[in-house]
Amino acid sequence: MRNLTTDVLVVGGGPAGLSAAAEAAAAGASVIVAESDLHLGGQLVKQSHKFFGSKEEYAGTRGFEIAKVLKDEIAGSGAKVETLLNTTVTGYYPDENVVTAMIGEEEYLRITPKKIIMASGAQERLIPFPNNDLPGVYGAGAVQTLMNVYGVVPGKKVIMIGAGNIGLIVSYQLMQAGVEVAAILEAMPRVGGYWVHAAKIRRLGVPILLRHSIKRALGDRVITGAEIYELDEKFNQAGETETVRCDTICLAVGLTPSSEILWQGGCKMKYVPNLCGHVPFRDKTMRTSNEKIWVAGDVSGIEEASAAMIEGRIAGISAAKSLGRDVKSDSFDKFWKRLKDLRAGEVGEKIRAGVSEVLVDGWE
């Protein structure tokens, strides 16, 4: 067991955590970033597509290249930031203010931080259907990691469930890797992702079957196909069951915040459907009801890397300020304005509504 102390502990080395660490270190705080993966960057490292969003948040740049920019920024902070890879935060004990973590499966850490920034991201949702535990049923994020980080394709013929951005982007990447996408099934009457992605997929001849879902996966030891069916307005079966042959079923049915440590920290939480799960109440500086804990990124509500990076910067500045560190007086306002711009208009409506439910000091 090793004991560590730090001004700021950042849990998660994705875009939110790295941005938070950069700001806290720039203000002079000592920072530990604990990342359970073998590399920094979170979801970004597997994203080979160019980002949408604002220029300040790297629109037009590929996800893995954004991860590199953030890692370089952290490296530029010198000894102020210590990054612990292969390190999973396993618990938080508020009475003693102790965070426990494991490096690999061998070494235990006991970390005493003055402040904590939770940037643990999200986990993939699954849906129940018979045989969903057979080899060959994957989350879309897992497929993306397999292909784009490890260079392995999951199979030869895939059915994708879910036509949100992740389902559309991963379908396209599967085709780029030479995998046939038999169909994309979407339970809702419309495509949830950007039309530009859907149009690209359709031009390549992949049917996007709206109001369709999976009834069961077929196979004994591995996937050999899927039974699919059409849904009516009440999500009951409308037509005949069809069989589609495939060796992989890929679920892109959404993400939910990884909020376990926030519960342990006694943070006041609320289930907010627009933010895709239980999320903490927070103020504009991303501080939760536990005054030692800040949040940033998908753990505070499923959104996008652009928002995660801005929230991370706000949390980093605020945590450093609470330690009496010198932060530029206009920095918070600058990032808050960028967050508001990002969430403006019709596209940001759902997020604005969700955040309003848990933002204690109001949206304006």
Ligand SMILES: Cc1cc2nc3c(=O)[nH]c(=O)nc-3n(C[C@H](O)[C@H](O)[C@H](O)COP(=O)(O)OP(=O)(O)OC[C@H]3O[C@@H](n4cnc5c(N)ncnc54)[C@H](O)[C@@H]3O)c2cc1C
């Ligand atoms: C296919 C796909 C396409 C996308 N395209 C875009 C896009 O075009 N534009 C855009 O803006 N966004 C996009 N996003 C969304 C974006 O990737 C996420 O919103 C963003 O990565 C969230 O950042 P984060 O830092 O909150 O979480 P993550 O990137 O998920 O990082 C969280 C990190 O925390 C680590 N972690 C979790 N729990 C622990 C623990 N207990 N201990 C230690 N470490 C832990 C994880 O290993 C991970 O590295 C896309 C997402 C996907 C899946």
